[in-house]
């Protein structure tokens with residue numbers, strides 16, 4: 001396992017840095033928005049980085065999606081703007097069920113536009129009641145003649161209201177299916193979700209008798225939709241670790257810049273024992289989380305499903321690290337850490353949801369512990 005990133009990934013990070021530099025002047029405005037920021041969308045489309053989200057046959061850069069490439073890109077983008085990172089990531093999260101389970105016709109219809117950003121994607125799993133316990137969803141897909149009918153509600157869906165299509169997880173008889181629902185479908189209505197502490201494009205979807213053509217809508221085998229959810233997590237969970245690292249690294253740099261220049265008690269604050277300790281612990285924890293994240297991403301590139309527990313460990317470590325590091329950074333920066341919409345205040349708020357979505361820390365620990373015991377007892 002290499003300890004340094006391959007030069008091709010470092011070149012990709014340079015590309016991402018260029019995009020981040022373009023977005024930087026818009027970041028405060030975009031990160032305060034829960035609707036689409038046109039300037040950020042245009043900059044992302046112009047960068048060509050959305051092409052990382054589909055296979056080469058549909059306009060992508062590699063034969064299959066590369067979790068390392070997506071992870072290191074998110075690390076850079078999230079350090080500048082959560083709106084930018086989210087728009088980048090959701091294009092893959094929302095469309096991966098099509099890549100993994102779609103027919104040739106479905107892929108050809110949707111994926112080239114995902115790669116360019118001509119159409120935006122979203123993934124609908126969570127419901128008003130069902131969160132971590134995904135199998136408790138109550139949205140249903142039922143057969144009516146030659147058609148399928150979708151009824152139910154989805155809540156807290158990223159990109160809802162701006163997406164052109166939704167991949168939706170629904171109960172289908174004794175199993176679950178994933179279906180594509182175009183945003184313009186009759187019977188689909190969308191309302192904003194409650195505002196969250198780190199603004200995010202979020203909406204609630206209601207499906208009232210949405211009629212779907214099975215050939216166009218159903219992804220993969222009917223009743224096997226859970227496999228497509230797991231496949232999506234297997235590729236994208238580690239990328240949340242990448243985004244968390246972006247937050248943690250940016251916070252660390254803010255704190256070090258401040259503590260290295262502000263004098264108190266006759267010396268730079270970085271040389272006051274307790275402050276030095278917080279800086280040193282934070283740096284060491286970010287480096288440790290980064291090594292685990294890159295290793296998990298490499299494993300996921302080889303075999304996404306086999307790497308899921310390592311990706312869960314990386315997501316757990318990196319998101320919890322981001323929480324600790326942003327908190328310490330605010331402490332180190334004193335009153336300057338509290339100024340609304342300053343870089344550090346945004347990072348502090350943005351770190352918080354990362355321990356909840358795409359696998360809450362407690363839920364991840366359950367899976368990791370189960371896998372550990374299984375391996376040891378095998």
Ligand SMILES: Cc1cc2nc3c(=O)[nH]c(=O)nc-3n(C[C@H](O)[C@H](O)[C@H](O)COP(=O)(O)OP(=O)(O)OC[C@H]3O[C@@H](n4cnc5c(N)ncnc54)[C@H](O)[C@@H]3O)c2cc1C
Nearest residue numbers: 123124125126131132156157158200353357360361362363
């Ligand atoms: C910014 C944001 C964007 C989102 N985007 C999307 C999206 O695009 N698509 C989508 O489908 N959903 C999305 N969600 C929803 C997200 O997936 C859920 O919030 C997440 O699955 C957790 O579900 P919950 O909020 O209902 O919490 P709950 O499931 O109620 O969990 C609450 C707490 O209990 C813990 N917990 C849960 N189960 C256990 C257990 N068995 N043992 C111990 N502890 C447990 C959890 O870790 C968590 O800390 C988004 C959420 C946010 C905040």
